[in-house]
Amino acid sequence: MMKPLASLLQEVPPSPTTTMMQRGRDLKAAGKDVVSLAGGEPDFDTPAHIVAAGYAAIEAGDTHYPPSFGTPALLKAIIEKLKTENNVHHIAPENIMVTPGAKWALFAALAAMLDPGDEVLLLDPSWVSYGPMVSLQRGVPVRVPLASDNQFKVSADLLERYVTPKTKVMMVNSPNNPTGRVLTRAEIDAIVYVATQHDLYVISDEIYEHIIYDGHRHYSLGAEPGMAERTIIVNGFSKAYAMTGWRLGWMAGPKAITGLARIYQTHSAQSAASFTMAAGAAALTGPQACVKEMVAVYDQRRKLVLDAFDEIPGIECPPVEGASMSSQVHQHEEEQSGSDAGIDR
Ligand SMILES: Cc1ncc(COP(=O)(O)O)c(C=O)c1O
Numbered sequence: 001m002m003k004p005l006a007s008l009l010q011e012v013p014p015s016p017t018t019t020m021m022q023r024g025r026d027l028k029a030a031g032k033d034v035v036s037l038a039g040g041e042p043d044f045d046t047p048a049h050i051v052a053a054g055y056a057a058i059e060a061g062d063t064h065y066p067p068s069f070g071t072p073a074l075l076k077a078i079i080e081k082l083k084t085e086n087n088v089h090h091i092a093p094e095n096i097m098v099t100p101g102a103k104w105a106l107f108a109a110l111a112a113m114l115d116p117g118d119e120v121l122l123l124d125p126s127w128v129s130y131g132p133m134v135s136l137q138r139g140v141p142v143r144v145p146l147a148s149d150n151q152f153k154v155s156a157d158l159l160e161r162y163v164t165p166k167t168k169v170m171m172v173n174s175p176n177n178p179t180g181r182v183l184t185r186a187e188i189d190a191i192v193y194v195a196t197q198h199d200l201y202v203i204s205d206e207i208y209e210h211i212i213y214d215g216h217r218h219y220s221l222g223a224e225p226g227m228a229e230r231t232i233i234v235n236g237f238s239k240a241y242a243m244t245g246w247r248l249g250w251m252a253g254p255k256a257i258t259g260l261a262r263i264y265q266t267h268s269a270q271s272a273a274s275f276t277m278a279a280g281a282a283a284l285t286g287p288q289a290c291v292k293e294m295v296a297v298y299d300q301r302r303k304l305v306l307d308a309f310d311e312i313p314g315i316e317c318p319p320v321e322g323a324s325m326s327s328q329v330h331q332h333e334e335e336q337s338g339s340d341a342g343i344d345r
Contacts (some may be wrong), residue, residue: 002239018039020038021036039236045129047283050283066264069258071277078284088233090222095252095258096250097250097258099250099251099265099272100206100271100272101248102205105234105249105250106171107234107262110139110169113201113232113257114168116139120170121224122143123173127177130171137298138165146179173207173208177208180321183323192314195263196227197209200230202221206220207278211240213302214319219245229320231254234251236248236253237279237280241291248273
């Protein structure tokens with residue numbers, strides 16, 4: 001009889017999107033004609049000038065261990081991007097950690113913040129990995145239920161109902177996967193109020209910031225008053241630059257947190273890939289028209305799908321403001337008969 005393996009990992013299910021994406025690949029490999037909507041995966045290839053920068057780095061011999069927390073060129077590009085796009089001016093190189101994907105940045109940020117039993121507020125519905133990530137860091141996910149019939153709106157009142165003396169972190173994702181909501185000025189103010197009032201850290205996952213429609217505006221929580229010392233901004237290249245396979249993301253925030261996250265990274269992932277970071281620097285410093293062009297196509301598709309939903313009796317789908325578009329569709333309650341009637345989430 002062998003000794004039992006880690007009980008925690010046996011309690012946490014694998015990521016359903018990762019599982020579904022693999023199912024899509026398997027069906028394709030078996031010759032089925034599949035359009036996989038399983039993951040937040042742009043169907044565009046990475047823009048040519050970014051690919052060229054990655055190639056050039058490999059050809060120039062940039063294939064050795066890179067600096068663990070980001071190359072100087074990429075750190076500089078991130079600092080500049082935060083200033084010009086996000087109005088975040090307090091970030092120096094030591095406030096940043098470049099990671100193999102934003103997913104790892106989220107995980108490492110939680111590792112840097114949580115002690116066992118600390119509670120983490122998740123604005124629910126939230127991205128599938130937030131809850132399991134908190135559990136894997138031995139924290140307690142506390143789901144704040146946002147109502148679909150109230151457009152998943154966030155208010156200070158609602159958030160405060162779930163704050164306890166054990167609450168340490170709030171995870172925020174705007175534009176949001178899966179709801180498609182972009183937080184308004186008033187909702188950002190509510191989050192800032194609750195975080196500062198109750199001395200909470202905030203992980204602000206801004207990976208969909210560029211995928212935004214109908215003139216909605218993205219506010220970075222790191223730029224808000226009183227938030228610099230308590231906010232870790234997480235971002236990456238997967239969505240805006242169609243770079244999911246390059247595995248490149250980053251976190252930026254207080255040195256007290258990034259310093260601990262850096263310890264975590266040196267003993268685990270070590271760094272992002274060297275040539276991937278060269279491509280990332282090219283993405284941030286190069287022409288941005290490619291991002292706008294891809295978003296314009298997503299917008300056309302969004303409209304097509306929204307119009308199609310509109311034609312189905314009993315289905316209501318409010319305009320999707322940003323990020324993904326899977327979950328705002330819901331059937332009128334009175335029309336939900338039978339167990340599979342809801343298309344929710
Ligand atoms: C909300 C959200 N955050 C983070 C990520 C992770 O992105 P990355 O590919 O950089 O790890 C995703 C990917 O689907 C996401 O939807």
